[in-house]
Amino acid sequence: MxxxxxxxxxxxxxxxxxxxxxxxxxxxxxxxxxxxxxxxxxxxxxxxxxxxxxxxxxxxxxxxxxxxxxxxxxxxxxxxxxRSATMVAGVRGLTSFTDEMQTLAVSPGTRLLLAQVISATREIAEALEIAEGDSVVQLRRLRLGNGQPIGIQTTHLPSARVPGLFEAASDVTSLYRWLKDNAGIVPVKAKEVYRVGAVAAGDASDLELPVGTPAFEVERITFDQRSPFEFAVSTMRADRYEIRSTLYV
Known part of the structure; x- marks a missing residue:
């Protein structure tokens, strides 16, 4: 027909x-x-x-x-x-963004926006269980799915635990793989908090959205067997990223 x-x-x-x-x-x-x-x-x-x-x-x-x-x-x-290019995360394990996108049959991508070494603020120090003012590697990355912007993630890691990361930042595609291969860090659990937020002025251009567009704001603290090693704050496009859960009695 x-x-x-x-x-x-x-x-x-x-x-x-x-x-x-x-x-x-x-x-x-x-x-x-x-x-x-x-x-x-x-x-x-x-x-x-x-x-x-x-x-x-x-x-x-x-x-x-x-x-x-x-x-x-x-x-x-x-x-x-x-649908338009929406990434739907269902039952989720503790994986990197790269692995999560590949599980969803989506081609992952990362663009490094900023890499720097900073002094831990009180918020960062409490999340990572380190002293305020300790050295922290900060990575700000644009996360892509099939070439389209999905979110911006700002990650903080204690410098003492990730020697060489700052220097290698521009070549890192999957952070968790780099941590495993170069620092012996393997995640075992994470705590995540999702909030309803809005796209900030500093993120709008990279996310290709108007300032103030509704978005997910996600905070994640990730642990290995020793201690928390990652504190990440992300702004995710609400029109391209969803979380779905199946609930059982």
């Missing part, structure tokens, strides 16, 4: 992959290749089943996975739409 995308690859029952996985990949390809643009309402379930040659149960499995991956959104009473 005329509304069938030219690049659609129909699932093949002779292939070893489950039909739901083939259907998910077929629809994902339409989005990735731009045949289904952000904001587009995709065909209804009956039409998709016809196009893909699969059952409704199989289709819903594929659609649910794409929705959880942040590629589709369902609006009750309206239909299903292609």
């Amino acid at each position: 005329s509304d069938e995308p030219a690049g659609l690859v129909r699932p093949d029952r002779r292939r070893p992959e489950p039909l739901w996985h083939q259907a998910e990949m077929a629809l994902r390809d339409l989005i990735d290749q731009g045949e289904w643009a952000p904001g587009l309402q995709i065909p209804n379930e009956d039409r998709l089943c016809e196009m893909l040659g699969i059952s409704r149960i199989t289709l819903r499995h594929a659609l649910r996975n794409l929705e959880e991956a942040g590629m589709l959104r369902r609006e009750h009473g309206r239909g299903t739409f292609v």
Whole structure:
């Protein structure tokens, strides 16, 4: 039919992959290749089943996975739409931003905005359990997903625990990997606090948003077996980053 995308690859029952996985990949390809643009309402379930040659149960499995991956959104009473580039973090382990994006099938990126050694303020010192005025490495980084800005993260680490980090900062892509390989630091737990905030004047240009746009403000203190080693403050674009949780009785 005329509304069938030219690049659609129909699932093949002779292939070893489950039909739901083939259907998910077929629809994902339409989005990735731009045949289904952000904001587009995709065909209804009956039409998709016809196009893909699969059952409704199989289709819903594929659609649910794409929705959880942040590629589709369902609006009750309206239909299903292609999302803009929103990163959806579901059940989350203690991982770096790089690993989290790769888990979501998103290409991670980092742009170093600032690296400096500063004296710990009272807030930083309390978070890292060090003395006020102690030397701290501060990294300010723009975090990217598929080349688009997602957030700005300002990270503080005790200089005594991360020798060489300041000098290597411009080459660090995954901070946690660098810490493991060069400082023997392996995170074991973290505490995070999410607040509703707004994009500050100093962040607006890099985040490509107007000043005052609603955003997530995230504070994170990360620990290894010894002590807290990281205090990070992030501003995340609310239109490109979500947290979803599944609650159990």
